[in-house]
Amino acid sequence: MTTTSTPTLADAASTSAAAAPRWWEQPWVLFAARRALRLLVSVWVLVTASFAMIHLIPGDPVRGALGPTAPAALVEARRTALGLDDPLPVQYLHYLQGLFTGDLGTSLISQLPVVDVVGQRLPATLALAVLAFLASVAVAVPLGTLLGVLTRRGHGRRTELAFTTTSIVVATVPDFLIGVALVYVFGVELGWLPVAGNASAEAYVLPVLSLSIGPAAILARIVRVEMVTVLEADYIRTARAKRLRARRIHLRHALPNALTSALTLGGLLLGSMVAGTVLVENVFAWPGLGSTIVSSILNKDYPVVQAIVLVYGLGVLLVNTAVDVSLALLDPRSMIREG
């Protein structure tokens, strides 16, 4: 009983503790502070990298963008407009300032503000990524859970082998190849679904499919493995000792624990999905950031490239942070465990 009389970190977690620790000592506050700090540092690294990108390009980026035949005066004018003649620290400061005021510069090619270009293209990409993520989770979690239960210790050796092999093969196929195959089957041969643009609801089907099939296979695999592991745990035996129904044991006791571990890897997957939109958008002529960044790289429209890299990077960072937070909500131990 001595353990209860001294206030420990454990006691601090309760919100209604009599001798409640001050609010900033609460584990979740510390957790949030650490996460926020980590996010901030990562964002700074990202911003600096995107700023540095244009300076890492060998030669004069403006000359490169406008071509060797452009008049020197025009090149010089653009350089000045971009502030490329200022000393580096000044440029860096201006860049940061611009970010805070929502000024991402001007496109070298179209002369439009980059913010407008990004704002115009972002929703299509976001819709694609979110739908694909939801689709893969909606398929992978039930599938992985079911297979985990079917292949738990002493069960379903053949099922396990068949599933593992299939999922490895499916996961290896890159999303743009799945896209090409889908275009061929459903667009060219069957003619059922549109293969370009995002004008209609049907137009979403193929891009979302090609983006989500691979991640769904990987995620289902992870969920299955975690499920099999968790079903061996002592607390599952406790749940069985309580004589709960099998469904309750699997869904309420095993699944949350399996998902906790699956989430970390799932987060990486989601991050790669954000980037995966680039290729898929180019297969389906999707009017999003992915097709824009590629054409901008080819046109050497660096301010646009810079901004889109920044947006993608931020997307990945936000996803990772969201994963960490949901991890903490699902498994409170992770708040304390992690440094």
Add this chain to the structure above:
Amino acid sequence: MASDHGRARRWRGVLTTPVGLTAAVLLVAVAVLTVLGPVLWGTSADAVDTRDVLATPSPEHWAGTDNLGRDILARTLVATRLSMVLAVCAITVAVAAGLLLGAAPYLLGGRAGRLVSAAVNVAVAFPGLLLALFFAVVFGVGATGAVMAVGLAGAPVFARLTQTLVAQVAGRDYVSAARVAGVGRLRILLRHVLPNIAEPLVVNATIGAGGALLAFSGLSFLGLGVQSPAYDWGRLLYDGISAIYVNPAAALAPGLAVLLAGLAFNLFGESVAKGFGVPVLVGAPELRSRGRAAAAAADAPTGTDGDPDEAADDVVLEVRDLEVVFPTATGTVRPVRGVSFDVRRGEAVGVVGESGSGKSLTALAVSRLVSEDGTVRAGRLRFLDQDLTAPDSPALRRMLGTSLAMVFQDPMTSFNPTRRIGRQLAEVATEHQGLGRAEALGRAVDRLDSVRIPDAGRRARQYPHEFSGGMRQRAMIGMGLMGTPSLVVADEPTTALDVTVQQQVLDLLAEIRAADDVALVLISHDVTVVAEVCDRVLVMYAGRIVEDVSAAGLATRAQHPYTRALVAAVPHMDTDLDQPLATIPGRPVDPAEVPAGCAYAARCPLADARCRAEDPPLVAAVDGSRVACWHAGEPLPDPVVRTAEDRTGLDALDADELVEAP
């Protein structure tokens, strides 16, 4: 030599799996095409035929032609070389950069090392394609830029891998020894660490090469990789997809090529990783091992032999000829081989024995909790007049859920870490007693209070990790009290706890028993604990009960040599602590290799030829005690348990041959 043999065998193992073999064949095909492709089809791939542009597949052009009338199939085959060369270059860049970054923390040490590893951690979080795009901008559009882009984008993953591997190897004794001897870090890295991590690195590089191939074709497909007039698979795909409505084969042929080559690398790498890492369990048909089958026939418990009297009215649990069988890779094992006993209302029965004696499995079996790969058989298994060998039913679950309480060994792992304690208790009431959430939680708080969890209302809202071990074990007992238990089965409930907390838990169990006439089955390897808490003690050895004796008579009236050895091995207040503690020589029987005859014979000072041939039945005496021994009660040759006076024989034994009794 031995390891070379092992390696050859593992390679054979990899190549004889269907997946490994397919992947290997594909890899060889890719390698052959890389060398011969341009030689064989170089000219036809470049032959322009303006009269036959964008043709669909035909006997002359199996995959049709492109917009200059060039043969797609020939171009796809020729493109193998460039695709492979670029992928290999990229993976080389990735591994080299990854090695540098991964070894840097070890070489630099201190703050600089931490900075590098932090940078790697940040970079790993970004998807490879995003990094590749970044580097593609920096290095410019084209094959060289793409090699650098794909390579550097892959570097963080290899850096992380190297870092982990280096840390593992650097922690080994011989590396520490080298460091103490003053060998420099760089030298250690080159001489000791790198050779040891080469194998996993190569395997991962193989998988990575597949990834690089796919990533490269991705970049080329975007128009950022190989530029015209050169072409790799990605570039062909890029050209092909714009004409997919005219000639789908123009996109499908290079697509298929990328896919097959990528799969070949991936599957080969995975097979090798699996073959060299974890041994694969083969689903062999269940062969019954002959020796064991014979032993099983010999020691089959004979029905009524030594059985307790016909079950009386107040019997809560009735067990007859209980067996638990598990399948193994080579046959089956029977860790519990015919156990019979009764537990009466309010009675406390202890089960003692060494690990592997089958005592925990017996507890699980009478609670219907043996994991599903095990088979439980029993002549009779009844709890409160319900047949526990019957198939699962809601009624049976409700009865067990409310009348049979379990307490497990490790309170740290026996609660679900993601659910609040109160909810975990309340679940019993919502599941079996039809209570609402709030009511059930109220009862949970009440029960936590009754097992003396202070401030139970607040504690109920906490997670298991916020409880100490002793509190968790009490909460576990509280969980059993959610219903109205007639029997508590406690499997080593105090083993994982501090000595000071052990007594609290035992007191609590005794209290519950006294208050409601609840029966208790206490599994323990600790004779002292059992003697203190229980009325009667079952001594188990090698899956059988060898003695059933009253707790009071344990010290003085035990008949079986094993029981007497267990009792003698317990240190007392007057034990001379300058002498080594008493032990039982020999090791416990492996359940997979139970000998014929009495299982204890090999360790028994009284054993004779009959003991080694015939397993003694469990025979009941007039006073109700039971014993399974041909020499029950015979005086033991002195000393039974060897102590300091007789150490000569023991010194020869290995330390692990001495099984310490508590």
